[in-house]
Amino acid sequence: MRMTAAVMYEQGLPMPYVESQPFRIEEVELRSPEEGEVLVEVRGAGLCHSDLSQVAGLRKRKLPVVGGHEGAGIVREIGRGVSGLKPGDHVVMTSVADCGHCPACARKRLVLCESVGMARSQGFLSNGQLRLASLDGQPVYHYSGISSFAQFAITMPSSLIKIDPSIPLDVAAMFGCAVVTGAGSVFNSAKVGPGDYIAVFGLGGVGLNAVMAARIAGASMIIGIDINEGKFGLARELGCTHTFSARDEHLVESVRELTKGGVDFAFEVSGNKTAMTAAYDVTRKGGEVVAVGLGATGAMHDYPHTALVSEEKVIRGSFMGSCIPARDIPLYLRLYQEGKLPVDRLRSGTISFAQLNRNLDLLEHGEVVRQILLPNG
Known part of the structure; x- marks a missing residue:
């Protein structure tokens, strides 16, 4: 399918970002989910200081890349072999995932998973696949296996945590990184x-x-x-x-x-x-x-x-946060629902694609806490 996404072609562009435009808003191709993959309609994506680090080039990424590493959305399609999720489910998208068999995973240190970390450092999904491309067929890479600065995302089930659909998705988006x-x-x-x-x-x-x-x-x-x-x-x-x-x-x-x-x-x-x-x-x-x-x-x-x-x-x-997403995100969501973890107080507002680069400047200057991109309006 064709969709709109925020694509970064170059790191280290100068501020103000509203002028240098590190993210280009354009159409890209997203292939359908294959075995073990999930298609999510992104309904909220948080802007994080980690995004500023990537834009500034403090940590190198495979380019071009669709940005965004925390988000929330609705499952729209599942590939063969996916269990525990179905179309219509609301999910938090987190960059922490596990392979289940490396030494780190065996010790329940999922954030240190070796195979997932290696794949993601190269801009691939944790299964080593690439599902993004430019309209002329050139590869476009995934950011932390999520790429939530887009209308849709292909990701792996272990990066998705099913949530109560009563929780607003622009709030749920913050649980994928900021909260954990x-x-x-x-x-x-x-x-x-x-x-x-x-x-x-x-x-x-x-x-x-x-x-x-x-x-x-x-x-x-x-x-x-x-x-x-x-x-x-x-x-x-x-x-x-x-x-x-x-x-x-x-x-x-x-x-x-x-x-x-x-x-x-x-x-x-x-x-x-x-x-x-x-x-x-x-x-x-x-x-x-x-x-x-x-x-x-x-x-x-x-x-x-x-x-x-x-x-x-x-x-x-x-x-x-040394997190285990399947354990921690449901706990933190329950604390939010009980009023003990009022994450919604951190929202500084919602933005569109057109405002993305300008709001990177606001984040850099400390004028906002958490802005939430709404890729689908």
Whole structure:
């Protein structure tokens, strides 16, 4: 079928993106699903800081590629051998998938699946297939096995989680990345518990989900830190007990004084070197720094090795919230339905294809939290 999609042909174009237009809105060909594949009509796709990283070229991708790695939609067709899904089902689309047999999958570390990671790094679906093409027949690649910046997507069943159809799909779209990454970093990676002190560096969609999850987990002090103080009001409403500007030259001293020695867990969500250093410095002896944000490929960070050893601190990576989608997404959706995880508060609005590049600029400047692209209007 022919459909409209947002295609990126070049990384590293200059800002403002409304002028350089990293995503071209054009028609592409999408082949029908084959064995083990699912066709989804995309009804919502979130704009994420990871998309900004790809546009900026911090992590290279096979080009041209249809963007988008989180979304929600309606199953329209299934290939042979697909079970558990049928046309009409509402689904969350997530970039986490598993092969079921590699060492990582055997240890239930699905986000580290070796075969899926390899296929997706080359722009293919996790089964090694390519279902996108330009109108003249040239290959167009899949982004993280999802490519939700399009009217339709072919993906694999393990990337789709069936949901209650009463949940608005523009809200459900955020559960595929922002929610599992932010909430999962708290619940799965750090295992925050009652009475813990935490700090969150970066109060975008992922960071605010970490804030909400920490409140659910019973953290007694939740400190939000960002360069944009305009986010602090919403952050306090969602669970922050204190907020600090990342530009405050006395940030580390203030947090350590407030917490009488530092936080138990510091979540660094931006992938920024300066923020990572501050996160380490505000963590108490025996505490953990949880690195959530992805920076540039190959970027190196320094740490004081003697202090790491003598103070028994931990630096931990958390990719996609260490999630198991079939377990975690239904849980987080239930928390949303119960009013405990008000993810809908993070929506900064919905946009069309025509507004996509302009809204990348807004996201870069911190003027929005989570914009939701509506590919089908």
